[in-house]
Amino acid sequence: MSKKISESAVRRLSLYLRTLEELDRAGHEAVSSEQLAARSATTAAQVRKDLSVFGSFGKRGFGYTVEELGRALRGILGLTQPWRVALIGAGRIGSALFEYTGFARRGFQIVAVFDSDPAKIGRKWGDSIIHDVAKLERVVSDKDIQIAILAVPVEAVQGVMDQASRAGVRGVLNFAPVRLKVPEGVTVKDVNLVIDLESLTFALSQGF
Amino acid sequence: MSKKISESAVRRLSLYLRTLEELDRAGHEAVSSEQLAARSATTAAQVRKDLSVFGSFGKRGFGYTVEELGRALRGILGLTQPWRVALIGAGRIGSALFEYTGFARRGFQIVAVFDSDPAKIGRKWGDSIIHDVAKLERVVSDKDIQIAILAVPVEAVQGVMDQASRAGVRGVLNFAPVRLKVPEGVTVKDVNLVIDLESLTFALSQGF
DNA sequence: TTGTGTGAATCCCTTCACAGCG
DNA sequence: CGCTGTGAAGGGATTCACACAA
Structure with a gap:
């Protein structure tokens, strides 16, 4: 339907x-x-x-x-259920997203955080422990996570995406500037602030 | 033209x-x-x-x-000149954006940072000092800034926008979830990650 | 021959305008 | 009455298809 x-x-x-x-x-x-x-x-x-x-x-x-x-x-819009979200990448962007209260207010619960940096793995963010990204598949299926936010470097993102979709993730918000290859049935939304800025400079340049 | x-x-x-x-x-x-x-x-x-x-x-x-x-x-796209950008709001989002190297690589230089929190004003971020947002108009016109990134709370954003446009800003990337009122000749791009997530959940809900 | 540049055809989205229900 | 819901019209944007230049 x-x-x-x-x-x-x-x-x-x-x-x-x-x-x-x-x-x-x-x-x-x-x-x-x-x-x-x-x-x-x-x-x-x-x-x-x-x-x-x-x-x-x-x-x-x-x-x-x-x-x-x-x-x-x-x-x-599918907002009657709360959505369980994995945040992958605990860098600057990841941290900003984790702190952002607007998600929770709309029923998006970040229930797991991942990173590949040994210095970060095991640290606590709020109530969550930062998991090793190697454990992505297990944790994502155990916690029945449906959505992943990918805030990892561009070199790593396709690999992470593959793991996430194997683990059953069906929706992805991707911050890395590449078009991800995903299996049928997985939806990706790209966020690319450089493109937003460039559409701004286009408008400004046309102004004269 | x-x-x-x-x-x-x-x-x-x-x-x-x-x-x-x-x-x-x-x-x-x-x-x-x-x-x-x-x-x-x-x-x-x-x-x-x-x-x-x-x-x-x-x-x-x-x-x-x-x-x-x-x-x-x-x-x-108007990328032959470097663009001088003001980052307004030195919170989580502001910090993530400031650290993001993708902007500089495309010629977007963040040449001034502002906040209203006395605990932040005067601190150094890289080579920049965080300015009091009260000084926005002066600094923006002095430094000939054309673009502003607004990463401030929703209650504050229209006021900041007004100051920015008075100071000569012509393009704005707005992270606050409100439609800004701007004078003729000012272009605004809204970034709203909750909407992105909701278009994702819409797709997921339709999937069955 | 190859692959661009572009009118024409098509498709999709927005706007119009109004019948009809509360 | 007032304002929704919706066919029909209109306007953009995408796709087609081909003349033509290298």
């Missing part, structure tokens, strides 16, 4: 959910597609189209119930 | 450049659109279309000269 939905549509759903949560905290009970759009940097028609793919969540002449639509979106 | 080019097209140009640099290091002198596409996860036609917007860089029956096309792309 897989819906064909564009990447950008999914990102918009995410934004709607964030907006709804803000509205909820602010005490709003209802919201129109118009209002939701204005606060999510899109159009009313786009909001309605995006939602219509998954069902009818509004009442005509009224709008959407904030609480109800929020619950629906969490369901659509 | 501004070309209307989609965000995703620019990201592809960035990828082509990276691929070309790899080919260059591997000693390749020429490359076809076919080869470039295969290594950049797109199609030959797409490569040719993307490039055709900016000129004719290839030779028929031959392909593209790696060195030449690389130079052209660096020009298009």
Whole structure:
């Protein structure tokens, strides 16, 4: 039962959910597609189209119930279950991600941390011990981890990816600047800040 | 003289450049659109279309000269000059970004770091002193900084953004999860890892 | 012959506009 | 009434296919 939905549509759903949560905290009970759009940097028609793919969540002449639509979106985005995440790479990026509270708030629990540096292995980060990356497969399957964040150097990342997918990881957030080869059924999202900066300098250079 | 080019097209140009640099290091002198596409996860036609917007860089029956096309792309992306960058926020994310060597390698120089925490102000990071964010406007204009990376808490980010744009910053990489209001002529790129993770969980939930 | 550059065709996403429900 | 849900129209972006240059 897989819906064909564009990447950008999914990102918009995410934004709607964030907006709804803000509205909820602010005490709003209802919201129109118009209002939701204005606060999510899109159009009313786009909001309605995006939602219509998954069902009818509004009442005509009224709008959407904030609480109800929020619950629906969490369901659509797969956020009703907490997700068990492995953080692979305990360097600068790994450390920043580990400390970041925004993940936990959304139900992403970092339940294991790995590194290959003997000086780091065995150290404690919060409640977690940094594991030897050699034990990746065992720990990932023991702890039933579904998502891995790869914050390792580019030379190491494909090897780590292979282990992770063998251990049953199905989703990956990859910080290394390479296109990973993955088996069918594994989804990768690349994060590449240099590309973001370059799209910025492109815009700046075109400005004159 | 501004070309209307989609965000995703620019990201592809960035990828082509990276691929070309790899080919260059591997000693390749020429490359076809076919080869470039295969290594950049797109199609030959797409490569040719993307490039055709900016000129004719290839030779028929031959392909593209790696060195030449690389130079052209660096020009298009605005990477022939080094860019002076301010890092605002010396917390976990800021620290990870400061240490990241990938920026410097592409000509992005972090020439000033700011924070509002008195315990951090005055400390040295590498060759830089952490400045009081209150001095943002002066330092940014003195050092002729064009780009700011905003790694500050969500409550503070709009205020910092306002100061930065008053000081002449024209491009911003924003890590806070809010849509910034900016004056005409300022470009913002948002980085939001929670959204990336949510597009991952969406894909995983759809999988069954 | 090979592989680019590019109009034409296609596909997909966004916007329009309105019927119809609450 | 007011605002959703949705077919139809419109606009971009991708892919096709081929004339043509090296």
